Amino acid sequence: MSTFRLGLVVNPLAGLGGSVALKGSDGAETAALAQQLGAEAKAPQRAAYALQELREVADQLTIYTGSAGLGAQSCELAGLDCEVVYHQHSISTAADTQALVQCLCEQHQVDLVLFAGGDGTARDVYAVVAEDQPVLGVPAGVKIHSGVYAVSPRAAGKVVAQLVRGELATVTHADVMDIDEVAFRQGTVRAKRYGEMLVPEELRFVQAVKMGGRESDEMVLADIAADVVERMEDDVLYIMGSGSTVAAVMDELGLPNTLLGVDVVKNGELVAADVTARQLEQWVIDEGQAAHLIVTVIGGQGHIFGRGNQQLSSRLLAHLGKQNIQVIATKRKLQHLEGKPLLVDSGDPMVDDSLCGLMRVTTGYHDEVFVQVDAP
Structure with missing residues (x-):
């Protein structure tokens, strides 16, 4: 039996702004402010919740990821082995996310890129991933409007486990969405569609694109x-x-x-x-x-x-x-x-x-x- 090659990407700063009411974490300044206000990184643990669903298929799986908070920490929390193929040299940035995705896809030809973050992370992945590369998001950010995310970390893990076992083969295009954080902090949702990525088609586990607009009735x-x-x-x-x-x-x-x-x-x-x-x-x-x-x-x-x-x-x-x-x-x-x-x-x-x-x-x-x- 061939081994499923999983690429793991975690944005360790995703979601920092949520608990301290900053409405997002995009940008180094916002992330730094969130940390000053006492926010704690949750993305590595949320990625670990997804990975825990893979323990039963670990013998059929090879995980390629980045060092520390980029993925290795999540594997350790989940009790899974991994192969570190990229090392970050400073505070994680969008450039780290993109470089790791490129490494996983181009050098290691992974079957699926599993990434943890929010809509900003989805945009970073979309910017460098090939059109025919399947991906799946683990929700870990403040803004989750994109249809490329599973409904929860555990749901993401279940989808990957099904793929590893060969139970799912169909993929579909899903929207990559993001909103203007500045406008969001002022109470306005200004969403924009940036494109599509391929995701596993399992509607119980992958969320729909968020509806916009105020209730009319x-x-x-x-x-x-x-x-x-x-x-x-x-x-x-x-x-x-x-x-x-x-x-x-x-x-x-x-x-x-x-x-x-x-x-x-x-x-x-x-x-x-x-x-x-x-x-x-x-x-x-x-x-x-x-x-x-x-x-x-x-x-x-x-x-x-x-x-x-x-x-x-x-x-x-x-x-x-x-x-x-x-x-x-x-x-x-x-x-x-x-x-x-x-x-x-x-x-x-x-x-x-x-x-x-x-x-x-x-x-x-x-x-x-x-x-x-x-x-x-």
Whole structure:
């Protein structure tokens, strides 16, 4: 049996800006600022979660990767052997990503390039990869609009394992998308399509391109908002997740809203705007304040955690528990999922598993439906 040749590329700086509310990590200055604010690199561990799914097929697999955070660290965390074929000489940059991809494809003719990062990383890979080279992304960034990413790290690993076993052979073209981070930090989504890359076609495991635009049915949003506000209790911190559906609740309260950030409300007043993961953990976990989280569904993808709301850390979600999380969405948005489950990708598989199962979703005024939640 021939050995499957896997190329692994990790952007160790991907996702740094999410937990500290920077809305991204593109550029050395932003990454440095995120680290100064206390952000920790999560991409190597998320790549390791994907690699853990390959343990059973390790004897059929050779992994080629870069040194340290570019991939070797993730292999070590996952307990897998690898062959280091590229060494970075300073802080990881886009040039390292591109040089490693070129090395994997041109010198080692890998069967698949598995890369961990966000939309900026996908653009870096796209810039140098051949049109006929299959790739697959492990979601590890703040911005995940591209269709080249799996729905979670573990899902990415399952796809690769299927490929190694010969269970999947079909690939399809998927969009490489990215947004303007400067505009994003100001509350505007300005997405651009940069091209396509080949990805394994397994729709349960590879995400759709994110839907853009605000919800048009204002009456339904108003009904949802009225229901949420009516249920609010005194002296409870309400953590308001990002998105236009949650924005409707803030409008109902008459409060300013950070459309693409996380705000905190208590007793009908805005306590803090565009907060970080550490702030939330301090108030809710360290200080023990009663809290309730309100989130919505990302249109077209179905994620409720792990896409653009990394301020909602796995530690916070574990502390809150499923009973203190309220999901709100219009039935139209749920129908667009075509029966697929809602998805959680908090970065901690144990937390993800605890959130799986049936979850009530508020879809109108005193109107709820049960929806399945999964962690592929």
